[in-house]
Amino acid sequence: MSFAIAIDGPAASGKGTIARALAVYFGFHHLDTGLLYRATGVRGGDPVQAAQSLTAEDLTRDDLRSAGAGQAASRVAAIPEVRAALFDFQRRFAAREPGAVLDGRDIGTVICPDAEVKLYVIASDEIRAQRRAAELGADPAEMLLQLQERDRRDSERATAPLRPADDAVVLDTSDLAIDQAIAIAIEIVDKAWNRRLL
Numbered sequence: 001m002s003f004a005i006a007i008d009g010p011a012a013s014g015k016g017t018i019a020r021a022l023a024v025y026f027g028f029h030h031l032d033t034g035l036l037y038r039a040t041g042v043r044g045g046d047p048v049q050a051a052q053s054l055t056a057e058d059l060t061r062d063d064l065r066s067a068g069a070g071q072a073a074s075r076v077a078a079i080p081e082v083r084a085a086l087f088d089f090q091r092r093f094a095a096r097e098p099g100a101v102l103d104g105r106d107i108g109t110v111i112c113p114d115a116e117v118k119l120y121v122i123a124s125d126e127i128r129a130q131r132r133a134a135e136l137g138a139d140p141a142e143m144l145l146q147l148q149e150r151d152r153r154d155s156e157r158a159t160a161p162l163r164p165a166d167d168a169v170v171l172d173t174s175d176l177a178i179d180q181a182i183a184i185a186i187e188i189v190d191k192a193w194n195r196r197l198l
């Protein structure tokens with residue numbers, strides 16, 4: 001029986017960092033679902049066609065992590081047909097054995113509503129902007145505006161908006177070092193894993 005871990009939250013809150021660490025610790029597969037939307041956004045042309053025909057190569061483009069790709073992703077992510085085109089792939093990934101960690105915006109609410117663990121990772125706007133600016137070598141003030149614009153678009157869209165699932169555990173990483181945030185996440189997953197073995 002597979003074990004799904006859903007991790008959602010706003011941009012640069014630390015979802016990916018925690019998701020990757022959990023996947024390594026538990027020996028699970030990991031999918032950064034934001035990459036699907038970034039690859040769709042930077043393809044150009046009709047976004048629905050782009051989402052329907054994404055290839056593994058699209059997901060390895062070296063411009064996917066840029067701020068521009070993030071903005072393009074959040075625009076195409078508001079199109080219901082784009083989300084529908086990416087749904088089956090994510091759902092199948094979540095069922096992989098022995099387990100899968102997916103991070104994104106709608107994993108706990110839409111893709112894996114029955115996930116064994118749901119985390120909703122947050123951090124203050126300013127801290128997220130500082131962290132992302134350091135990562136990309138960008139201006140923190142400009143990054144703050146971009147993150148806020150993206151979060152607003154992601155939260156206000158009609159289809160699969162960014163929000164915590166009712167049964168998600170909220171993890172605020174604002175005052176946590178990376179190792180501390182990962183340790184808390186591991187403890188939460190460990191408890192759920194042990195409960196399932198009982």
Ligand SMILES: Nc1ncnc2c1ncn2[C@@H]1O[C@H](COP(=O)(O)OP(=O)(O)OP(=O)(O)O)[C@@H](O)[C@H]1O
Nearest residue numbers: 011012013014015016017131135173176177178181
């Ligand atoms: N607890 C933390 N303390 C300090 N820096 C952190 C912490 N967690 C993550 N970071 C750093 O913040 C940046 C954003 O983290 P990460 O990429 O994990 O966020 P994300 O939520 O996955 O972002 P996105 O939504 O864009 O995919 C990275 O540079 C990461 O190393």
Ligand SMILES: Nc1ccn([C@@H]2O[C@H](COP(=O)(O)O)[C@@H](O)[C@H]2O)c(=O)n1
Nearest residue numbers: 033034035037073074077104105106154
């Ligand atoms: N499950 C998801 C994942 C991502 N998105 C959209 O993609 C944008 C980029 O995501 P990152 O995690 O790489 O920052 C994000 O702003 C969302 O618009 C999504 O809708 N659903």
